[in-house]
Amino acid sequence: MSLLSVATAFSELAIETNFPGGNARVESVDGDTVTIGPDNRDSKPWFYWNFAVKGAAGRTVTFVMNPMHIGTRGPGVSTDGGVTWKWLGVDAVKDGTFSYAFPPEADDIRFSVGMPYVKSNFDRFLASYQDHPFVHQEVLTNTGKGRPAPLLRLGDPKQKAPYAVGLTARMHSSEMMGSYLLEGLIQGVLADDERGKWLRKNVEFFIVPFADFDGVEEGDQGKGRSPHDHNRDFGDGSIYPEVIAIKDRLPAWASGRPLVFFDIHDPALKGDVFEVIQLLSGETPGQEAALVDYATLLERDQQGEFLYRKNMIMKFGTGYNKIDVEGPPPIASGWARTLPNCILGATIEFPYATAGNMEVNAESTRSFGRDMAWALAGFLQKKSQEEKK
Ligand SMILES: [Zn+2]
Incomplete structure (x- = not known):
């Protein structure tokens, strides 16, 4: 086994917003810690964000956000590509930080401030x-x-x-x-x-x-x-x-x-x-x-x-x-x-x-x-x- 194939055996953690309704500004990805928030674009500072996480199967990833950008029941989570959503729960969030244990087969898990609808x-x-x-x-x-x-x-x-x-x-x-x-x-x-x-x-x-x-x-x-x-x-x-x-x-x-x-x-x-x-x-x-x-x-x-x-x-x-x-x-x-x-x-x-x-x-x-x-x-x-x- 070459060094290269060892490297590719581990998928790269990727934060994606290239889908309808996608929005996030990634500040940093440091190992299993992602610092992220809303992308305001041409609007005044607001709190909408909606991103997909890929390549995280089997890992536990910690997301660090501004607490003002997470609602009263924690982030919304979708495991079916944004068709249905659940709240992660407010207990999962501490000071704007939450962790998620991605199941071994998870390929596209979405997180959002709400329950996005396009x-x-x-x-x-x-x-x-x-x-x-x-x-x-x-x-x-x-x-x-x-x-x-x-x-x-x-x-x-x-x-x-x-x-x-x-x-x-x-x-x-x-x-x-x-x-x-x-x-x-x-x-x-x-x-x-x-x-x-x-x-x-x-x-x-x-x-x-x-x-x-x-x-x-x-x-x-x-x-x-x-x-x-x-x-x-x-x-x-x-x-x-x-x-x-x-x-x-x-x-x-x-x-x-x-x-x-x-x-x-x-x-x-x-x-x-x-x-x-x-x-x-x-x-x-x-x-x-x-x-x-x-x-x-x-x-x-x-x-x-x-x-x-x-x-x-x-x-x-x-x-x-x-x-x-x-x-x-x-x-x-x-x-x-x-x-x-x-x-x-x-x-x-x-x-x-x-x-x-x-x-x-x-x-x-x-x-x-x-x-x-x-x-x-x-x-x-x-x-x-x-x-x-
Ligand atoms: Zn309004």
């Missing part, structure tokens, strides 16, 4: 609805880098429903937990129950799953992107193709029908105010009252793993529900509320890992999305009854 995850989710007559997969627009950004419409092709609902997620590309919430909402609309049936008969949905699609696929932070991020692009002179297309197409599609609009986000990584589900109300008394109506039904009818209480609504001008009128232009939900037919427009902030002491993961987050769909049915049924009076 277009391939969405495609996998939609595959089960492939031939569903109410599901229409379209293209919103081509992105700045030429990717066709998905648009999903849900509705009965045979008739025009009386209500319109717009849903957007990933205005800030790294806010991946919002995508599981969106999956739950879609499941609720397509569910084979009374409310699902009512929604499909009475409502059409205009859904933008990746409002910053280049950012999602390339693994950008997106939040605080320079010169401004997608959720600060809803004023005059919008620069991002997805935002321009939403502003152009959504009002035309709604064509005056009563419109509900939810823009789904994740907040900062941890801290009391960020470990609670937040529905942010609009600036007018009418918008606030509409969100209270909605949240009342959510509180009454929820069946999922989280308990939302209507008194948790973050009123406009309180907490982080503020818009600096002299600074950035309006946000997505603020723009929607300026449409004359918008009866309810709100931003949803769904935590990364912990919501009111409950674990946030893909399935628990979907359960809240399904609750949101239920409440939407109740809210619009009430509107429908009021209109008949």
